[in-house]
Amino acid sequence: MRAVIAEDSVLLRIGIVKVLESEGYEVVAAVGDAEALLAAVEEHRPQIVVADVRMPPGFTDEGVRAALMIRRQWPGTAVVLLSQFVEERYAADLLANNTSGVGYLLKQRVANVDEFVEALQRVAQGGTALDPEVVAQLLLRRDRDPLHRLTPRERDVLALMAEGRSNTAIAESLVVSDSAVSKHINSILTKLDLPPAEDSHRRVLAVLRFLEVSQ
Amino acid sequence: MFQSKIDTPPRRTAPAAAVRAAAAARAPWSAGTRRDTLFLAAGLPFGLPCVIVIGLPSAALLFGLALLTVLFDLQSTAQRSRVRALRGVEVPGRIPPDAPWLVRLRAGLTWRQAVHHLLVAPLQMLCAGLALGLWGAAVVLTGFFGWVWLLPPGYPLRSGPGWVAEGALATLGGLLLLAATPWLVALLAAVDLWTVRALLGPNRAEVLERRVEHLARSRVDVVDAADAERRRIERDLHDGAQQRLVSLAMNLGLARRTLKHLPPEAMEVIVAAHEEAQAAVKELHDLVRGLHPAVLEDRGLDAALSGIAARSPVPVHLTVDLPGRIAPTVEAVAYFTVSEALANAAKHSRASRVDLLLHRVADRLRITITDDGVGGADADRGTGLTGLRKRAASVDGSFAITSPRGGPTTITMELPCEL
Numbered sequence: 001m002r003a004v005i006a007e008d009s010v011l012l013r014i015g016i017v018k019v020l021e022s023e024g025y026e027v028v029a030a031v032g033d034a035e036a037l038l039a040a041v042e043e044h045r046p047q048i049v050v051a052d053v054r055m056p057p058g059f060t061d062e063g064v065r066a067a068l069m070i071r072r073q074w075p076g077t078a079v080v081l082l083s084q085f086v087e088e089r090y091a092a093d094l095l096a097n098n099t100s101g102v103g104y105l106l107k108q109r110v111a112n113v114d115e116f117v118e119a120l121q122r123v124a125q126g127g128t129a130l131d132p133e134v135v136a137q138l139l140l141r142r143d144r145d146p147l148h149r150l151t152p153r154e155r156d157v158l159a160l161m162a163e164g165r166s167n168t169a170i171a172e173s174l175v176v177s178d179s180a181v182s183k184h185i186n187s188i189l190t191k192l193d194l195p196p197a198e199d200s201h202r203r204v205l206a207v208l209r210f211l212e213v214s215q
Numbered sequence: 216m217f218q219s220k221i222d223t224p225p226r227r228t229a230p231a232a233a234v235r236a237a238a239a240a241r242a243p244w245s246a247g248t249r250r251d252t253l254f255l256a257a258g259l260p261f262g263l264p265c266v267i268v269i270g271l272p273s274a275a276l277l278f279g280l281a282l283l284t285v286l287f288d289l290q291s292t293a294q295r296s297r298v299r300a301l302r303g304v305e306v307p308g309r310i311p312p313d314a315p316w317l318v319r320l321r322a323g324l325t326w327r328q329a330v331h332h333l334l335v336a337p338l339q340m341l342c343a344g345l346a347l348g349l350w351g352a353a354v355v356l357t358g359f360f361g362w363v364w365l366l367p368p369g370y371p372l373r374s375g376p377g378w379v380a381e382g383a384l385a386t387l388g389g390l391l392l393l394a395a396t397p398w399l400v401a402l403l404a405a406v407d408l409w410t411v412r413a414l415l416g417p418n419r420a421e422v423l424e425r426r427v428e429h430l431a432r433s434r435v436d437v438v439d440a441a442d443a444e445r446r447r448i449e450r451d452l453h454d455g456a457q458q459r460l461v462s463l464a465m466n467l468g469l470a471r472r473t474l475k476h477l478p479p480e481a482m483e484v485i486v487a488a489h490e491e492a493q494a495a496v497k498e499l500h501d502l503v504r505g506l507h508p509a510v511l512e513d514r515g516l517d518a519a520l521s522g523i524a525a526r527s528p529v530p531v532h533l534t535v536d537l538p539g540r541i542a543p544t545v546e547a548v549a550y551f552t553v554s555e556a557l558a559n560a561a562k563h564s565r566a567s568r569v570d571l572l573l574h575r576v577a578d579r580l581r582i583t584i585t586d587d588g589v590g591g592a593d594a595d596r597g598t599g600l601t602g603l604r605k606r607a608a609s610v611d612g613s614f615a616i617t618s619p620r621g622g623p624t625t626i627t628m629e630l631p632c633e634l
Contacts, residue, residue, distance in 0.1 A: 009458045015465040022473050060513060084453060085510040086525075087518050111461050111496045113468030136525035140533060 001124060002046040005030040006037035006063065007082070008055045016050060016110065023117055034062035041070055046077065048124050052107070053083040053090060064090045071098065078123045082107045088137040091130060103129035103164075119164075128164035135162040149191045157184040162207045241397040243353075248397040251404040252350065254301045255343040258407055261294060262340025265333055283332065287325075290332050291415050298411050308417040323418060331414035339410070342403050349396045356389025431611075435544075435634045438609055442544045445507040452503050460499060464492035507547060516546050516573065523554050528561045529569050529586070536574040541632040545610055549573070549582060549630060552606050556584045556626055559599045564588025564624060575632065582628040590622035603628075610634060 003025040007013040010032075017027050025048070029040035033056045041049060049070060053063040067079045071094075078101035081094065091104045103123040109131060110116045119129035130138075139159060150158065153174075160170045171181045240247045264286060268279035295306045308324055319325050355362070359382045417425065467489035474485070503509075511519035517535040524531035540546070553571065560569050566588030573582050594600040594616045603626070607614040612630035 009454075009462075011458055011462040012465075015462045015469075018469055019465065022469060054513075085508065085513075086522055087510060087514055088521065089514075089518070108457075108461055108496050108500050111464035111468065111493045113465060113472055116468075117472075133522070133525065137521050140521055140525045140531065 001025050001048060002028050002044055003048045003050065004028060004037065004040045004044060004046040006032070006034065006040075006049070006051040006055065006066070008032045008052060012052075012107075012110070019110070019113055019117065020050070020120070023120070032056065034066040037063075037066050038069060041074065041077065045074065048078040048080070048120070050080045050082065050120070053081055053087075061090065064093060067094060071102075077101070078126070079103070080105065080120060080123050080129065082110065086131060086133040086137055088134055091134045091138065095128075099128050100126045101128075104131060104134055105129060106131045106133060122164050130163045132159065132163055135159045138162065150188060154184050154188050154191075157181060158188055158207060161185065161188075241401065243393050243397055245397070248400060250301065251397070251400045252346070254297075254404050255346050255400060255407065257297050257301060258336075259340050259343050259347075261290060261332070262337035264290070265337045266340070284329070287328050287332055290336075291328055294331075294411055294415055298408065302408055304408065304412070306412055306416040308415060308421065323421070324415075327414040327418070331410065335410050335414065339403075339407055342406075346396065346400050346403055349392055349399065353389050353392035353396055356385045357393055359385040359389065434609075439544050439634070442507070442547050445547070446512060449503050449507040449509060452499065452506070453509060457496070457499050457503065460492060460496050464489060464496050467492055508550070511546060511550050512543070515540050516549055519546075519550050520553055520571070520573070523550075523557060524571060527557045527569070529557070529564075529566050531557065531569045531571055534570075534572045534574075536572075537580070538575070541575075541580060542634050544634060545580065545630050545632060548606050548610050548612070549580060549628075552603050552628060553582060553584065555599060555603055555606075559592075559603075560584070560586045560588065560624070563592065564590075564622070566622075566624075576629075578632050580630045580632050582626075582630070584626040586622070586624050588622050588624060589620075590618045590624050591620045592616060592618035592624050 001024070003020050005013060005016050005020070005027060007016060007030075013030050013032070017030050020027050028044040028046060029036075031037050031040055034051075037049070037051060037055075040046075049067070051063040051067055053061060055062040063081055063083075067081055070077050070079060075098065079094070080103035081090065082105055083090065084107050086106060094102055094104060101123055103119055105116070105119060109119075122129045136159065139155070139162075156174060157170060160173060165173070167178055167181045167185070171178045174181070239245065242248065264283060268276065268283055271279050298304050298306055314322075363378075363382060467485060471482070471485050471489050474482070477485070508519050508522070510522055516537060520535060521533060524533045553573075557569065557571075560566055564586045566586035568587050570583070570585045572584075573580065575581070592600060594604060594614075600616060604614045606612075607628050607630060610630055612628055615627045616624070618624040
C-alpha cells in the first residue's frame with residue numbers, strides 16, 4: 001500500500017516513516033509542507049496520506065486544507081490528520097462529505113504505536129479514526145434532546161463508536177462482553193431513530209450523521 | 216577610637232558653617248546670584264505684551280486681548296524654555312497644538328496659563344525691573360567716590376560743604392544694597408520659578424491623572440509580557456522537547472512491536488521505557504496546555520474552551536457568542552479563569568451540569584458560569600475563587616459570585632475586550 005507522509009518535524013517524520021514501513025506500507029514520499037504534499041499525491045497517487053495539520057509556511061491549518069483538496073480531487077485516498085490540539089471544526093470539515101477513510105488524531109497518540117497502527121489500518125480499510133478528544137468535543141456541541149435519552153453507559157459506547165471502533169474493541173475498552181455492547185448499540189440506534197445495521201462503516205456514518213457533522 | 220570621632224559630627228560648628236556657605240552663595244559676585252539675576256532679566260520681556268495691550272486705546276483693547284490669547288501657547292513655550300535653559304527644570308503640561316478648541320477651553324491649564332500671562336508675568340516684570348534697578352543703584356552708590364573723582368575739579372558736587380560725609384553715607388548705603396540685593400534676587404527668582412511651575416505645569420490632579428495613565432499602561436505591558444513569555448515557553452516546549460519525546464516514545468514502541476526475538480528481560484526494559492516515555496508525553500502535553508494552549512492562540516476562545524469543556528468531568532453546556540477575536544491577553548485571562556472555575560465546580564460543587572456562557576456586551580466580554588451544585592462557595596475564603604478574582608482584576612475586569620447554600624452557584628465575570 002503506497003503512503004505519503006507530510007510532517008514538518010524531521011524527527012517525527014522519520015519515526016512515522018519507520019512505523020509505516022514496519023507495517024508493510026510503501027512510503028513513496030515524505031515531505032515537510034502542504035505544497036510538496038499535494039505534488040507528491042499528484043505524482044504517486046497513494047492509497048493513504050498521513051499529514052500534520054500545522055505546517056509551513058503559515059503554521060495554521062495547511063494540512064486540513066491540503067487534505068480537503070486531496071479528498072475532493074482523489075476521493076479514494078484515505079487521509080489521517082495529526083494535530084497538536086483538538087479542533088472539532090477541522091474534523092467536521094474533513095468529515096463533511098464523506099466519512100470513510102478519514103482519521104483525525106492528536107499528535108501525541110503516535111507515541112502509542114499499537115493504537116496508531118490500528119487507527120491507520122482502520123482508515124486504510126475505509127473506516128474512521130477519530131481521537132477520543134475530538135469525539136468528546138463533537139458530543140459537547142450536540143447537546144440536543146435525543147442525547148439526553150441515552151444512559152451514561154450508552155454515551156460511552158456512542159463515543160467509542162464515533163471513534164470508529166469495532167464491537168470487540170468497545171467491549172475490551174469498557175471491560176464488558178461483546179453481547180452487552182451489541183445490546184447497547186441496538187438501544188442507542190433505537191433511541192436515535194436509526195435502523196440497526198451490522199456494517200460498522202454504516203454505523204459510524206449513522207453516528208456522525210447524528211452528531212450533525214455530515215449533512 | 217578615632218572612629219567614634221568620625222562618627223560624631225561636629226554639631227556646634229554645623230550651623231555656623233551653613234550660614235557661611237549660604238552667605239558665600241549670596242555674595243554679589245557668586246555664580247548663584249548671577250544665575251538668579253540672569254533668570255529674572257530673561258523674564259522681563261514676558262510682561263511686555265500685556266502691558267502694551269493694556270496701554271492701548273479702548274477700541275483696540277479687545278483686538279489686543281484676542282491677539283494675546285493666540286500668543287499664549289507661544290509665550291508658554293518660551294517660558295518653559297527659559298526655565299529649562301536657566302534653571303534646568305522641565306515643566307511639562309503642554310496642550311497639544313492641534314487640540315480642538317473645546318478641549319482647550321476645558322483644560323485647566325488654559326486658564327492657569329491665561330492667569331500667568333495676563334497677571335503674573337506683568338507683576339514679575341515689575342519685580343525683575345525693581346531688582347535690576349536695585350543692582351544699578353547699589354553699584355552706582357558704592358562707586359560714589361569714584362564718580363566724584365572722575366568729575367572735573369570745581370564741579371559743585373565736589374566742593375559743597377560736607378560732601379565727604381554725604382558721600383560716605385551713599386557708599387555705605389550702596390554696600391548695604393549690594394549685600395541685600397542677592398537675597399532679594401534669589402527670593403524673586405524662586406517666586407518666579409514657583410509661579411511658572413504652578414501655572415504652566417500640571418496641577419496635582421493632572422499629575423495624578425498622568426500617573427494613573429502611566430501605571431495602567433505599564434501594567435498592561437507587564438501582563439502582556441507575562442502572557443507573551445508563557446506563549447514563548449509553550450512554543451519552545453512544543454517544538455522542541457515534546458516532539459523529541461514523542462519521537463522517542465515512537466521508536467520505543469516500534470522496538471516493542473518489531474523486536475519479537477529479544478530475551479524477555481530486554482523486552483521488559485523496552486516496554487517499561489515505552490510506558491514511561493508515553494507517560495512523559497502526556498505529562499508534558501498537560502503542562503504545555505496549562506501554560507498557554509496553542510489552540511487558544513490559533514483558533515481563539517471558542518475552540519480552546521470547547522476543549523476544556525469536553526474534558527471536564529461535569530458535563531458542560533457551552534455557548535460562545537463572540538464575533539471575531541479579542542485581545543490575546545484577555546483571551547488568556549478568560550481561558551484560565553474558566554478553566555479554574557470548571558475545575559472548582561468539579562471538585563467542590565457536586566454539580567451534575569454546568570452552563571457556560573460567553574458573550575460580548577459592548578466592549579466587555581461577559582462570562583457566566585452556573586452550576587446546579589450544592590452552593591455555599593465563598594469568594595472570601597476559597598483560595599481558588601480568590602485566584603479567579605485576582606485574574607479578573609489583572610486586566611481591570613469585574614468578578615461576582617452568588618452561591619446560596621443549596622445552590623445554584625453563579626459566577627459572573629466581565630473583562631474588557633481590548634486593553
